[in-house]
Amino acid sequence: MAYMVRGILFFGGFLLLCLQLACGQQTSADSIKKEKQPMRKKLDVNSENTFDKEAPKHGYYLQINHQNCHYEVRVNDEEAYQYRDRYPVMSIRPPLNPFIQKSGEQSLSIRVFPIKGAFLSKMADLSIGLFYYTDMSDEENSYGELVHLLDWELPKIENEETPMVRLDTVFKATVPYEIKNLDHAVDLSKMDKDELLAEVVAEYKAIFKLMERDYHQYYIERNKPAFDRSDMWAYTTEESSRKVSENNAAFFKEDLEEIQPIENYKLNLYAYGKTVSLRRMIDNGNVICKAEILEEDHPPYYKKGEKHYYEGAPVRLYKDKRDNQWHIW
Structure with missing residues (x-):
């Protein structure tokens, strides 16, 4: 009986080992299969311009x-x-x-x-x-x-x-x-308002975080198509627009304590409902901005202790039907 038990244990152990090897081989095969699958190509939003x-x-x-x-x-x-x-x-x-x-x-x-x-x-x-x-x-x-x-x-x-x-x-x-980008834009006025606001706020916060961490990476990952379009309407070169982006990066290098959190905003639609922007409730300014508390009077327009907003970073978005993703406009 003891020999039989040991035989069963041996057979069970052998079976378990085979299953482990088979699973391991299957996992390896799945990994290879996944590696061979082509990555989804990023949409060239400016391809028709x-x-x-x-x-x-x-x-x-x-x-x-x-x-x-x-x-x-x-x-x-x-x-x-x-x-x-x-x-x-x-x-x-x-x-x-x-x-x-x-x-x-x-x-x-x-x-x-x-x-x-x-x-x-x-x-x-x-x-x-x-x-x-x-x-x-x-x-x-x-x-x-x-x-x-x-x-x-x-x-x-x-x-x-x-x-x-x-x-x-x-x-x-x-x-x-x-420029044909907005020919493919979702009509945001037809979206559920709460859903639209949630998506836009999430997108703004992701953009803001990327700007703070690495503005050059923000330019490469998110803003370059917009600058490429600006080279068309401003009749400039990629080099000159890149310099503009480098100058914009100074926003996140100086007076960092004055950069404001994304809050107290409203949602504005533009371009007949095809683009959207978050704006400050108080004065319709850019929600990504800086502000300072005035330490002295600036008569007759500003008083000591008032919050003075300045130097906004404009961001406008549109949602492309071709990939259902948000893009900088």
């Missing part, structure tokens, strides 16, 4: 002068510029090419708000001139001819209870490029 090197390189701009008001300018429903600071007078010339995806008709929307209170002051004033340079590659000759397309002035405020004045118009633009 085109640039005509022979076409004129027009550069479109706005000349904006204002007093005693806040305002927002949108081109093709993208925020071209906004002013919500406390200083009553300012003049600026923002470029519009970043918001022009192809030649043809472009929409222009101007919204003028009170600088304080609920209604526009009778002292509010704003004038806008739309123009373009005919050849942005001709720096020696002041970028060619300057052509005016549109002039607009804020009508005189007669009604003391005017909360906003808005202008909606169109203009035609001719550019040598066609």
